Every structure is written in structure tokens, then in C-alpha cells.
Amino acid sequence: MDMEQKFTSKTWPESPEKTTLEGKNKFLGFWLFLGGETVLFASLFATYLALKDRVPDNSHALAQDMFELPLVFIMTMLLLTSSLTSVYAMYHMKNYNFKKMQTWLLITVGLGLAFLGFEIYEFNHYVHAFDHTFTSSAFGSGFYTLVGFHGAHVVIGLGWFILLLIRNSRRGLNLYNAPKFFVASLYWHFIDVVWVFIFTVVYLMGMVG
């Protein structure tokens, strides 16, 4: 099958991400990878929970003293919304509407960048207001590693979207790149899933005690 075959919105297959064998493999392989990532983040969560509030002495700030819930709440909203916008993008991908897909992906990227900006601000705040750094305590190491790993995933997700957008800006959709867009959006949803737990376990439960 010719990969760069041109389609119309009517000839475009129903599940373009799974029409070719390569696409099918990519789709499945990526899901499996997400299964592995689940365990990866679980290990990080577990480590964080074991080290939460473990500090060398009393002068060090604890979770309850620091976390800025309203700020984190806004971040959560941003990321949740970006998850929806990427669903929109996939909706248009399946309808073979490249322009709209691009637009929604761009919005997704924008929301992701905003999230990242808040996160950087947040970290900066903890470091300066509370001397809560990566090296100041085991608590700090655990916190920044867990949340930072998530942040790194956001960065990678954004980079991936941007790369795909640039690369394919001229050539439109075809069966070669459709699976790529699809898989990237799966990744983005997964990042959101992880964040739901970070918000709940680290921030909300951290504030309660």
C-alpha cells in the first residue's frame, strides 16, 4: 500500500491509526509502553509517599506548610482542558479535516505551555520561599523527582506535538502520519491521567495530612 496515497474525507478509513500493519503495531506497542509507564510512575509515587515529610530537622518546611492549592488547581484545569482539546484534534483527524486538527493541536500545545509556566513558577516559589530544594531533604528529592518526571513528560509531549505539526504542515494527513498523531495524543492523555493522581495524592492529600 502506498503510504502517501491521497484521501478525501470520504475515502479516509474509519480508524486511520490502525489501517496499516505499521499503524497497528505502533498503536499496540505504544499502549504497552504506557502499561510500563504506569509501573514507572507507581514506583515514583511509592517513593514519594515513603519519603513525604522526611526532613533532616524541624526547620525544614513540610507539605502542609507549602503547597499552593489554588495555583495547582488552575494547573489541573489547564491540563484537563488540553486533554479535551486534543480529543477534538483527533476527532478532526478521523474526519480528515487537517486544518481543524492543526488548530486544536496548537491550542493543546498552548495550554500545555501555560501549565509548564505555572509549574516552573511553583517550583521557583518553593525554592525561594521555603528553601525546599532537590538537595535539601529526602522529601525534596522525592517531590521534585515525581513532579519533575511528570513535567519532563509534558515537555516531551509538547516537543512531539510541535515536531509533528511542523513536519506535516505541508503534506496533510495520510496513513503514514495518522498513527503518529494518534499515538502522540494518547501520550498526552496519559500525562493527564498521571497528573490527576499527582493532584490528588501529592497536593490534595498532602494538604490534608
Next chain:
Amino acid sequence: MVGGLEAMVIRIQLAVPDSNFVSAGLYNEILTMHGTTMIFLAAMPLLFAFMNAVVPLQIGARDVAFPFLNSLGFWLFFFGGIFLNLSWFLGGAPDAGWTSYASLSLASEGHGIDFYVLGLQISGAGTLIAGINFLVTIINMRAPGMTYMRMPLFTWSTFVASALILFAFPPLTVGLFLMLFDRMFGANFFDHTMGGNTIIWEHLFWIFGHPEVYILILPAFGIFSEIFATFSRKRLFGYSAMVFATVLIGFLGFMVWVHHMFTVGLGPTANAIFAVATMAIAVPTGVKIFNWMLTMWGGSIKFTTPMLYAVAFIPSFVAGGVTGVMLAVAAADYQYHDTYFVVAHFHYVIIGGVVLGLLAGTHFYWPKMFGTMLNETLGKVTFWLFLIGFHLTFFIQHFLGLMGMPRRIWKYLPNQGLEVGNAISTVGAFFMAAGVLVLIYNIIITQVRNERVGNDPWGDGRTLEWAIASPPPFYNFKQLPLVRGLDPYWIEKMEGNDRMTPAEPIGDIHMPNNSFIPFVMSLGLFIAAFGAMYQVDWRASDGAEYGWAIPVLVIGMLITIGSMAVRSLKDDHGYHVHKEDLEKDDEEGGRL
């Protein structure tokens, strides 16, 4: 091979009491590297090599699902291994045991542990990739008619082992990251004065470590299953029970890791739960053992070299397995733990299981992979030398352990009743080494003589791989075969056919291009690892911080990320092997 050499040094050092063949620090480096190399750089990759060569053939696929990732996995693993071994030349190898327990590994001076952490991180990424690749291959690429319950057992065990890789390697990755951050970036995960906790490392390591031993043994079980069926001329007894047992072992493998930590002081409740869970694994493993024996029962057994290994495997592995169950008796493990009893246990299961499996697989699949037969007489010589040596070396170690010999000791002092046992053990190791030398000789003369063989050189082949040429053409199957049941080739043979019924007409075959990028990506990480390591001053043996380190770290990462970007920017549609060429291949007599 390097791992084997290290083992010989260990045994020479321990041959006599109070020996000074190697120094204390060097001994710890050797023993760490022996364990690490054998597990990560010998046993696992060799098994992967068989999986790679055999699994696509067994399920009737043209290739693995992701050829690109396949080569990426290989190069990552390759550079990880090189990096780890460079430690010998760059200021000292890791010296905290293959388990690298946190308090000692943080206290360890020089860069040894850094080599361990970064090397395993890189090669571990390669392993994870390989695991995903096999899973997708097996799920998506089976030939028409090849249902899950018709897959050969080696494919099944590859499947389960790959699933274990998928879930077991992430905890190791995290553990290594934590150690990396602690050692190289000032984090405090394992520093108890800063609130850290070393037990976290132990858990993460063993959550990985225990499934890891099943990652090693399951494919070996798979190889043996093929061999028993082939050389008994009989269908595998209780096939579906075998499949179920394989899956169950994989599943239980995740619930028992604390049996390595009975003496840590986790409390009687945890110890009791994990003790019982561990013992439970004896049941599915027993099912397999009995099914193998019943496969031979009523069959027509031919004692070829691979079959000899398979036959020797049963008592050897059962002996190792039952000592495993003894170790699972938590209260008694307080006595066994960290003694030579444990060393004896795991060499019995690893050598009696995994290494015998590798050696059996080598003889069994050599003709398929290279088109020549290893010499059977020499093969049998290797077998006997290795087997006798193996029992001689490790049987006595059970008693050494119970007589009070801890493991990982550089020397033992005289007059503690440990001399005789150790001497015997060392003699045994020389037998094994001799066996391996004969094998190497065998391989060399076989390749020099280069006598080609046909597609089913053992005459009793049952599964798809024996239906095509040895070695197979690079596109494996010209036409995908139609699978009509378990042991498809056997079915066709019994009906008097000499080849598989094709499931498709001859057509063009789509093949991927070879790519240079995986190599560059792995190289980038390799370079970055040096940067990460040398940017810390307080560890360096000469106390220096290297100005070039950070830039090197950055450059390395850029190379990797850059080549990833190139990969996704450059379209790679592969190429086609045309129908006409395929037919020409055929006429030239590539087949049968």
C-alpha cells in the same frame, strides 16, 4: 565469557584459605562484575538472540514488529555493556555486589558505582524496548491460523518473559535514577541523615530482581519444551496446562520479592505472607516438570546433544528449585540468607536451568541459524564436562553455607572447617571451563568445515521454523504459511507434505530499510553518560571536577534527541522485494 573468566578468578581465590591471589577491593569488583555481567550481559542477551532468531519463524512472521526498535535495543544494550566494562580501565569497577545495596553503594568511592548505574540504565532501556517489540510481534504478526493456543511454547515463554520485562524494568529504572540522582546530583533518597531510606532501594531492586530471574528461566523452559517434544517425537504433554503454568509463574513472580529481604526486619507479617506466596510458585513449576517427563513417557527418545542437556536439566533444576522452596521458609532463611547456601541455590537454578538451556538451544538451533551442524561428539564431551563440573562446584556449596560461610567474602580464615569444600568447588569450576573451551573449539571447526544442511536437519522438527531453509532468507517466508494446528510442520509431515500450505499468493514483500539512527542514538546516550559521571567532583578518585563534563552531557543528550527528531522527520517507507526476485530465489535452490 568475561563473566566466566571472572568466575574462575573467584574460584581460584577461594580455593585455599587466607589466599592472596587478588586483593580485597579487587575481589569485590570481580564478584560484582561477575554477577552483573552474567545476568545482564550474558544470559539475557543470549536468550534474546534466540528469541529474535526463532520467534518470528515460529509464528510465521516476516520479521519482528519494529525492526528499527530492534536495532535500537541492540545498540543501547551494546553501549550499556561497553560502558559498564570500561570501568575496569577508568579507575575501578563497581564493588557493591550486583544488588548494589544503597548504603554501601553510596559510600563506595571512585566512579565504579556510577558505571554500574549508567551502564545498566542504558542497557536496561534496550531490554525494555526489546520486550515491547516481542510482545507486539507475537500479538500482531502471527500467520493465518496461528491462534494463541497453537503457539509453540518457546513463543509463549517469550511472550510471558517480555511481559515481565515490561513491568519489571521500570522499577529498576526508577531505582537507578534515584541512585544516579543521589550519587551525581546531590539528592537524598538513600541518605538517612537527610530523611532518606535505604530500604527503598532494596525494594525497588527486588521488585525488579525477582521477576528478572523468571525472565531468565522462562525462555529456557521454552527451549526445553521444544527439545523434549522434538526428540521424543511426541506432542508436548498437557500443552494448555503448560501455557497456564507459564503465565501463572509470571504472575506470581511479582508477589514474592520480599523473600530476598527476610532478614531486613520488615516484621513477621510481611515475612510470613511473602514466604507462603513464594512457596506457591513450586506448584506451577512442578506442573511443568511433570509434563516434560510425561512428554518423554511413551515417546521415542533420541539422545542428541540438545536432548542430553534437556534430560540433565530436570534433576539439576529440581534440585535448585527445591532449595529455593527451602529458602522461602522465612525463619530458616535467617540462617541461609547471604551464605553459600544461597549461592548454591541460584547457581543450581541458573546453570542447571538457564545455562543448560542456552547450551541446549545453541546446539539445537545452530543449524537453523547458521546452516551448519555442530559436531555431536564434541557436543557430548562439552556436555559431560560441564555437567560434572557444575555439580562438583555447587553441590558442596550448600554445606559450606550451612557450615557458616557467608557469601561475598574475599577470603576465609583457616581452621573454620571450610577448606575441603572450597577446594572441591574450585576443581569443579575447572571442569566447566574445560567444557566451554571444547564448545568454542567445536564452533570454530564447524564454521571452518561449513557443511550445509537442509531445512529440518534433526529430522523430527515439529514447528514452523523447521519448514524453511537454514538459514532462512531475510524475508523468512516467501508466502505466509497456513497453520492448521499445534505443531503445524509435524501435521503436514504426517500427511505426507514436504512443505507448508501457503496462505497467500506470491506477491511483493514490503521490507523496512536498515537505519543508522539507532546506533547514533545509543552513542549519544553513551557520551552523555560520561558527562553525567564526571561532573561530580567529590566522587572522583583524583578529586577533580572536569570542566568538560557538563558540555559533554549536553552534547550527548543533543545527539540522542537530535537523532530521534531526525527519525521522526525523515519518512522511511521501506522497500519492496519483488515477486520476480522471490521466484528467482526459489529457482536458485534456496529452499528445501
Next chain:
Amino acid sequence: MATTTGSTSANPKVNYKYRRNKARQEMRAHVTSFAMMIFLTLIAFIMVMSGFDKYYVFPVLLLLAGIQVVLQLYYFMHMSHKGHGAVALFLYSGALVALIVIITFMTIVWW
């Protein structure tokens, strides 16, 4: 909606109109689940801000998070579609391992 013309696409298996329709319906489900996610997050947030007792809050928080994840997986990531058998198997196995890891770390890493 009355006419289902036979002339749909070059790919005869696919009925274009029907597909469009289904996609639109799905989109509605997406928006609803998004609204629910926002709502659940809000509840969780308010619960914490208003300072209930932790033994009461924790289970509810985890439940809310659980629901959100299911929504993400089944609606946004399409796990409700068919052909996700292997996917579900591996994701749940992963989740199981994840759970075991977290439980042990919360019970037998202490001091």
C-alpha cells in the same frame, strides 16, 4: 436522516454519514465526560479547602481520582472501542503491579 444512500465512499464498507454521526455522538460523550472531570476536580478541591477530617476525605479523593481516570481511559483514550483487549490486559496488569508497589511502600518502608 431518512435517506441512507448507498453511494458513500470509495471504501464500500464504510458508510460515511453513519460514521460522521457516530463521531458526533462520541464527541458529545467526550464533552460530557470532560464536564464531569472538571466537576469532580472541583469537588475534590473544595473538600480539601473546607478542611474535613482526613479519614473521611482520603477515600473520597481516591474515588474521585479513580473515576476521572476511568473517564480518561474509556472516553478520551477510546478504550471503550473494540480491539482493545490486549491493551486492557496489559494496562490492568500494569495497574495491579503499580498497586502492589504502592501498598508495600506505604506499609513496609517506614522509620
Next chain:
Amino acid sequence: MKNGLKKWRLLPLFTALAFILSGCGEPFLSALQPAGEVAQMQYDLMLLSTIIMVVVIIVVMIIYVISIVKFRRAKVGENTIPKQVEGSHKLEIIWTVVPIILVLILAVPTVAATFILADQTEMEAVDEEGNRTALVVDVRANLYWWEFNYPDLGIVTAQDLVVPTDQNVYFNVIASDVKHSFWIPAVGGKIDTNVENMNTFYLHFDGEKAQEADNLFYGKCAELCGPSHALMDFKVQTLSPEDFDNWVTAMQEAEAEPEPQNDLAARGEEVFGEQGCIGCHAVSPAQGAGISQGPNLATLGERSRVAGILDYKGDEEQHEAYIKEWIRDADRLKPGNTMGGYNEDDLSDEDLDALTEYLMGLKVYSE
């Protein structure tokens, strides 16, 4: 082939040999010669599990040998095609259920013993005056040496652990640098000395068995802890309860600054101060618990070994020689230890003689 078969038939025999051999090893070191309740319990578990395992091996061997003898191709004919049986439900159920039963037989005593050995309630018991009735020892593991602190008695020793026989002794163990593991094979299984927490367990030293071992058991470090992990031995002196009380009294009455016995020793004491030995080593049995950087030397003159490994076998001269060798060459004797050696430039031969004389005189109980 024949040879091979014989070899395998021998395997159960080997295992039977296990029982004969079980009396083997040295009584002061071997877990196969249990010298106390704890070790006995563990030994019994080993026996039980070994018996089950031997049964398993025998069953496997019977089926195994029959099938490889009876169904060789040479015997059944080159061209026979065996019947392709699928399996047998009955057989499969048997070999699932029987192992489950065997495992259960093993699991019950395992769980019971695990809980019994973790039972620490007696440790907290107090008499009418609120004093603890059980003997408690705080063990601190350091790079290659052991400190034993008796918190209720105000006594510290190092390298040689002194315990009374025929009663439970409770241990609180911790490590001060990296992880080690506390193990007295003949008396009971080990427990790790972690860096971040205190582990607690108990042992019981049997009076009669102790005599067979000359009242001196070997203890070992069972966790890789660095280059000299292999040499991190300690010794356990067992005393009858009365003798133990005497020992306690002697230790408690020992003066804070031991009086040098002669001029040479007096000079030695000076050197001890000048060289900074005093910075790491306490010389009175009440000092330095939990904090000192080197072993307490108050009882050095009566220890069974120098530095836990140099066995002078009761020979005074050898004892002196070893002390000197240690001070000169600590680095070579135990690579990686924190004391390091003192060569001629640091410490003249005369000073070394004086120092040794002084150290040899550090005795409390045997005086």
C-alpha cells in the same frame, strides 16, 4: 549413556548423605550444630523442609528414570511414531494437588516459627522496681568492628560479646556507617543492622552446647560492607549465669582510668594520648557507647582475638606480636579500615613497645 543414568540415581543418595553430613562443620560456627533454642527451631525447619524436598526428588527421579530408560529410541525402534497424546486431566490434577499439600505442610510451621521468633514481649517485662528483667544488648556495627553496649548495666565492650547461657538475650541492632548483618551461625539466624532503624531480636545460648564449643562462638558479618567484609568477625564468650554476674560486677567496678602496671606501661599510656589513640578508643568499660570511632579497649588484654581475627591461641607473646602487627599494619590486615597503620615515622619502635605493654595490661575480668 549408562554412566549418566547411574549418576542420576545417585542423587537421592547424595541427599541422604545430607543427613549424615548434618553433623558437620565446626561446633563454634556451623548452623548444622545448633546451640540454642533459636538455632534449634531453625534447624528443625531445615530438617522438615529437607525431608519434603527429598520426597519430591525421589518421586521425580522415579518417573524420570523410568521414562528415559524405557522409551529410548534404540529400544522402541527407529521408525515408531508415538501416539500424540494431548494430556491427562487426572494426572494433572494429581500433580497440582499433591504439591499444594506439601507446600501447606511446610507453610504452617514456617508461619508459626516466623511469628515466634519475632516475639519481643519478654523484652519489655519489668520487675517490681521497674527494672527490666531481660538482658538487653545494643549492638552497633561499624566498618569492620562491633560494639556491644549493655544499656541497663552501663557497660560497653567491643569485638567480644559476653553473654550468660540458658536465658534469652535481646539485641537491638543498628549500623553506624553502612549496612551489615549480625549473625552467630551456631546460635541462630541473622538480622540486618540497617543504618536508619533499630532492629530487635533474641537469641538463646545453650549452656551444654556452649561447652562443646569451648564457650566461644564465632559471629560473622553477613552483608557485603566493603573490602574487609570477610574479616568482620566477632566472638561470643558464653558464661554461666553466676559467672556472668561476676563479670558484670567487675566491669562496673573498673576504674575510669586504668592504672598502668609499670613504667613501660605508664609511658605507653602517654603515647596513647600523644598519638591521638584516645580520640577513637575509650579505655574504660563505661565510655563511648554509641559514639566512639573505634572499639573500646578496656578489655583488650583479655580478648580472644586481636581485631577480631588474629588468633593468638592464648600465647602471650603471640598476643603482643599481633597487637604490634595490628598497630603497624592495620591497613594490610583489614583493607579499608578507618584506623590505618602507624609506621616507624609516626611511631617509634620504643613507643610501640610501651604502647603494647600498656594495651596488654587493659584487663578487667581476668585480673
